[in-house]
Amino acid sequence: MSATSPRAGLSGPVLALLLVGAAVMLTPMVWTLLLSVKSNAALLGDSGAALSPPYTLDNYRAILADRLTSRWLLNSLIVSLGTTAGVLVLSSLAGFAFARLEFPFRRSLFLFVLLGLAIPEQAVILPRHQLFATLGLHNSYPGLILPGLTGSFGVFFMTQYFRAIPRDLDEAALLDGASRLRLFWSVLLPLTIPAQATLGVFTFLASWNDYWWPLISATTSDYYTLTVGLASAQMNYAQTSGLGFLMAQAVFASVPILIVYIVFQKQIVRAMAGTAVR
Amino acid sequence: MASLALKDVHKSYGDTLVLDRVSLEVAARELIAFLGPSGSGKSTLLRIIAGLETADGGEVWLEGRRIDALPPGDRGVAMVFQHYALYPHMTVRENMAFGLRNAGVPKPEIDARIAQAAHVLEIEAQLEKKPGQMSGGQRQRVAIGRAIVKQPKLFLLDEPLSNLDAALRTRTRVELAQLRQRVDAALIMVTHDQAEAMTLADRMVVLNERRIQQVGTPMDIYARPANAFVARFVGSPAMTLAPATVMPGNDRFARVRLAGGAEVMTRVPRNGLVDGAPVSLGLRPEHVSLAPAEAATLQAEVILVERLGDRTFVYACLADGLEMIAQDIGSSAVRVGDRVGLRIDGDAAHLFEADGTGRHADAAT
Numbered sequence: 142m143s144a145t146s147p148r149a150g151l152s153g154p155v156l157a158l159l160l161v162g163a164a165v166m167l168t169p170m171v172w173t174l175l176l177s178v179k180s181n182a183a184l185l186g187d188s189g190a191a192l193s194p195p196y197t198l199d200n201y202r203a204i205l206a207d208r209l210t211s212r213w214l215l216n217s218l219i220v221s222l223g224t225t226a227g228v229l230v231l232s233s234l235a236g237f238a239f240a241r242l243e244f245p246f247r248r249s250l251f252l253f254v255l256l257g258l259a260i261p262e263q264a265v266i267l268p269r270h271q272l273f274a275t276l277g278l279h280n281s282y283p284g285l286i287l288p289g290l291t292g293s294f295g296v297f298f299m300t301q302y303f304r305a306i307p308r309d310l311d312e313a314a315l316l317d318g319a320s321r322l323r324l325f326w327s328v329l330l331p332l333t334i335p336a337q338a339t340l341g342v343f344t345f346l347a348s349w350n351d352y353w354w355p356l357i358s359a360t361t362s363d364y365y366t367l368t369v370g371l372a373s374a375q376m377n378y379a380q381t382s383g384l385g386f387l388m389a390q391a392v393f394a395s396v397p398i399l400i401v402y403i404v405f406q407k408q409i410v411r412a413m414a415g416t417a418v419r
Numbered sequence: 420m421a422s423l424a425l426k427d428v429h430k431s432y433g434d435t436l437v438l439d440r441v442s443l444e445v446a447a448r449e450l451i452a453f454l455g456p457s458g459s460g461k462s463t464l465l466r467i468i469a470g471l472e473t474a475d476g477g478e479v480w481l482e483g484r485r486i487d488a489l490p491p492g493d494r495g496v497a498m499v500f501q502h503y504a505l506y507p508h509m510t511v512r513e514n515m516a517f518g519l520r521n522a523g524v525p526k527p528e529i530d531a532r533i534a535q536a537a538h539v540l541e542i543e544a545q546l547e548k549k550p551g552q553m554s555g556g557q558r559q560r561v562a563i564g565r566a567i568v569k570q571p572k573l574f575l576l577d578e579p580l581s582n583l584d585a586a587l588r589t590r591t592r593v594e595l596a597q598l599r600q601r602v603d604a605a606l607i608m609v610t611h612d613q614a615e616a617m618t619l620a621d622r623m624v625v626l627n628e629r630r631i632q633q634v635g636t637p638m639d640i641y642a643r644p645a646n647a648f649v650a651r652f653v654g655s656p657a658m659t660l661a662p663a664t665v666m667p668g669n670d671r672f673a674r675v676r677l678a679g680g681a682e683v684m685t686r687v688p689r690n691g692l693v694d695g696a697p698v699s700l701g702l703r704p705e706h707v708s709l710a711p712a713e714a715a716t717l718q719a720e721v722i723l724v725e726r727l728g729d730r731t732f733v734y735a736c737l738a739d740g741l742e743m744i745a746q747d748i749g750s751s752a753v754r755v756g757d758r759v760g761l762r763i764d765g766d767a768a769h770l771f772e773a774d775g776t777g778r779h780a781d782a783a784t
């Protein structure tokens with residue numbers, strides 16, 4: 142019996158393999174963490190010093206003291222949360238429409254959306270840059286957020302999810318005198334919460350980690366996101382003379398992601414296992 | 420005045436006609452059962468009444484108001500879905516309140532109606548639960564409760580009992596029967612379980628092949644099926660239809676000769692029947708009995724014995740291959756392979772003309 146249960150009865154070799162895998166994944170993280178709590182000076186001679194005290198939080202203090210870093214953190218939060226909210230709203234509305242409403246060219250439009258899945262960002266980044274320059278959107282929050290809202294995946298994902306909800310519910314609501322808006326808002330939308338969580342987490346993470354577009358669009362440091370800002374702060378000799386500070390920046394940038402992962406573990410695992418749509 | 424009236428309702432899906440000029444009147448507080456084989460359009464007709472489907476033509480009237488152009492929520496009908504269609508994220512109370520809130524019913528009134536319905540359906544303890552935490556039978560009650568609180572003029576139920584196990588089904592059937600005494604509305608129930616239809620309905624509507632085949636009380640339909648389809652479809656085991664020809668004669672009633680040569684004197688008036696015309700002799704199992712050879716109309720071999728305890732159905736095969744079902748006492752000793760004599764009670768026999776039209780024993784004499 143226990144052999145068939147996924148938790149119990151891991152055989153020796155499998156366990157060993159998992160342990161090795163975990164070690165390989167964890168070592169760089171632990172190393173980063175250790176380096177980040179050493180002073181730059183102490184690491185200058187030998188980075189191996191990270192393995193022994195004294196440890197200090199000076200690098201983190203320096204980050205927080207820097208007005209720009211907190212500004213970048215705020216920018217990242219605004220851009221990522223804005224993108225996430227926008228994607229959720231647009232995808233839910235479009236998904237509902239594609240799954241439930243009858244309108245002209247519905248099928249062709251949906252195909253058009255699917256085509257969007259096949260177009261890589263690299264292919265459109267130049268025209269987009271020019272467009273945003275013409276519109277004067279560079280160095281602004283809309284400039285950083287808008288491109289993230291154009292992705293097709295969310296629409297596709299929510300359409301599939303809405304389609305999986307039995308139509309009986311719509312009909313029951315119709316008989317209950319619900320308007321279309323009421324049907325969407327009070328009956329169907331609450332049932333898509335698991336999908337919203339999954340889509341939201343992935344959108345947030347992708348937006349937080351995005352480097353290329355903010356690098357192109359934000360040219361004044363006031364509009365840098367954390368990723369761009371931290372990279373810009375690296376001096377040429379950061380690898381040698383500012384190692385502790387550099388590592389502290391890396392840890393600092395990943396904390397929000399860590400929080401998201403911990404809070405939304407369930408959704409992420411479910412999405413990875415491909416069972417997000419019941 | 421009729422509560423619900425359908426006039427010449429028809430409906431096609433693409434090129435397929437599924438309802439052909441259906442007309443029907445339902446009296447106030449009447450319980451109607453739509454009975455018919457799968458695909459006969461029962462659900463479609465129900466959904467047209469509810470407004471979930473638009474008819475291609477015809478009219479739907481409810482209590483003097485034409486409703487076929489109204490949105491479902493404004494028609495004064497409530498529906499209980501086969502799979503209940505409860506809102507999974509709402510509690511039982513919210514499920515029941517949803518429609519009332521949309522209709523702008525004041526809060527105290529909503530609470531009062533829910534309390535009343537919950538009391539009647541004995542789901543008071545479940546009001547704060549979500550549908551997912553309830554058994555099938557309980558969900559069924561909630562679905563009914565959600566319909567009741569709306570105080571509709573017409574209830575529509577699509578196979579309300581089909582998802583319940585046998586024991587629960589019988590119990591719910593009784594409860595449905597009691598329930599309808601309490602509500603002041605007509606009720607239409609779709610079913611393909613004829614026992615359900617027979618026990619619950621004031622009148623049954625038998626549908627087949629896009630059309631209403633017959634409308635009548637259960638006993639009427641059982642005793643005087645309008646055509647061969649209804650005769651075979653209603654009643655279990657099904658009526659035997661034996662090929663026969665009308666014998667010439669001057670009697671008031673028709674005498675027919677079975678393919679095997681045996682003759683049966685019926686009490687079906689013979690006027691209008693042509694001598695020598697091919698007909699089917701319709702016999703319910705209770706009108707065919709086992710008999711000693713000298714009293715028997717026919718000889719047959721037993722091929723199947725179905726014992727129900729209080730009675731026994733004997734499936735017997737005649738010499739010409741025709742299968743006939745007879746009814747015997749519960750303690751019947753017959754066994755498969757026995758040769759038995761069958762006695763036909765011609766007084767209760769039916770005749771069906773070549774086009775299926777049914778003719779029945781004259782009740783007046």
Ligand SMILES: Nc1ncnc2c1ncn2[C@@H]1O[C@H](COP(=O)(O)OP(=O)(O)OP(=O)(O)O)[C@@H](O)[C@H]1O
Binds near residue numbers: 437460464611
């Ligand atoms: N949306 C639809 N599109 C096309 N054909 C349909 C649609 N709904 C029903 N039909 C067809 O209409 C006919 C009647 O269907 P309906 O569901 O009313 O039958 P029913 O009597 O309720 O059968 P059942 O006992 O199986 O529920 C069937 O032949 C079915 O295939």
Ligand SMILES: [Mg+2]
Binds near residue numbers: 461462463609
């Ligand atoms: Mg049906």
